[in-house]
Amino acid sequence: MSLKLLKQALNTAAPLPRMWRARELKDHYDVVIIGGGAHGLACAYYLAKDHGITDVAVLEKSYIGSGGSGRNTTIIRSNYLTPEGVRFYDESVKLYEEMAAELDFNVMFSQRGHLTLAHTDAAVRTMRRRAEVNRLQGVDSRLIWPDEIKRLCPPIDISDHPRYPIQAALYHPPGGVIRHDAVVWGYAAQADAGGVHLHQQTRVTGLQMEGGRVVGVETHRGRIGAGIVLNATAGWATTIADMAGVRLPITTFPLQACVTEPLKPFLDVIIVSGSLHVYVSQSDRGELVMGAAVDPFASYALRGSLSFIEGIAGHMLELFPSFAPARIMRLWAGLCDMTPDYSPIMGFTPVEGFLVDVGWGTYGFKAAPVSGKRMAELIASGQTPDLLRPFRLSRFAEHDLVGEKGAASVGH
């Protein structure tokens, strides 16, 4: 890549070629993926690369990566609470570690360490439990005390002055941040090179059913026949599932995030506080990227609110008094499909030919590679891979939930 870049820098005549092509809409595809985010594109990429299934279309109503994939705060980690969750997200971290070479694209993955703070005895117990579950699954994760927190993160206030003093932290060294746009573009470019058709600005308006199975997708550009339809949308997952008559246990909430003006590099690690409902990392450009829990009421509105800014600023200053002069430059929202157990829903539905990769709450981006790879395996084999079985839709009817609230509700 670097040699290519150098050659391009010296070549003033021609711009870089397009990373993916605009294609004609065919009247039939073996697999139609609804949603051109990291999940849908990763699935398309792995279908082509691992399984030789190239008659695939990805339909995106806006531009690719315009939804959750471009709105998240890019944190990647695997220190979850359940063995099922830890195994699943750990494969994702490993795929992220190889991604730049795999996609021939610099995704700028920076494994700088992830600290989840505990401010109460109950939180310390949860962190200790997570550390043990993580280590049993071979994930690097341990409980550390305020002196080590201060060594890893000098600007943090570990005194007993704040209302909720820091008592301990779950330290997860492989946790990191990445350039999320690059992940989307890398998957899109390689999926395109593998023969997948990417259709941007293509809105799905309905699904065509025949004898209880899905046989096609209606878009505002025309009808497409389909062997298999995968709903890989976020925020809009229930609106697509409604078209197939499939009910989902999902409620959509906005999640807000913001960045400050750029500052000189001083914050090496990612700091998360579940008790204070905030988290922060410093981007390569120097901006402090900050987020919180989902908004207090369900909505499809992508709006910011003053109460979010007030809350996040107040809590952030309890952790980092030195942030006070920093000005917030931008604020945005994304849509999060929350499920009852804070775990996603992947795999088959009661409607034949209609698959889902939805319910990604506030943790979808970090799972894109593994979910794409394993959903492609599911489509190619017709069988649910072991890694995905805990996250099947039927777990709700079977009362076999995967409770991740303790590790997923704020701790992005």
Added chain:
Amino acid sequence: MLLLSCPNCGPRNVAEFRFGGEVHPRPAQPAHLSDASWSDYLYMRANTLGVQKEWWYHRAGCGLWFLAERHTQTNEVTATYRWQPADTTPSI
């Protein structure tokens, strides 16, 4: 949506309220439901894109649970009112 009108207290900042989710009537005879219908009631939601009837609680005010009709994309509230038995008539 910055203001929500409590049937007792009138328009107040939405921060005074707690959101109680979409109206989701309890089954008439839970003991006689099939397992599938019961888990459907427990977990599945309409997640309406459009005007939704939903519960709100005036937590930092009079303590009333009441109903609102709100558009979930614009957050425009078209009505708030007190609960009546007909609002939660069981569908199963």
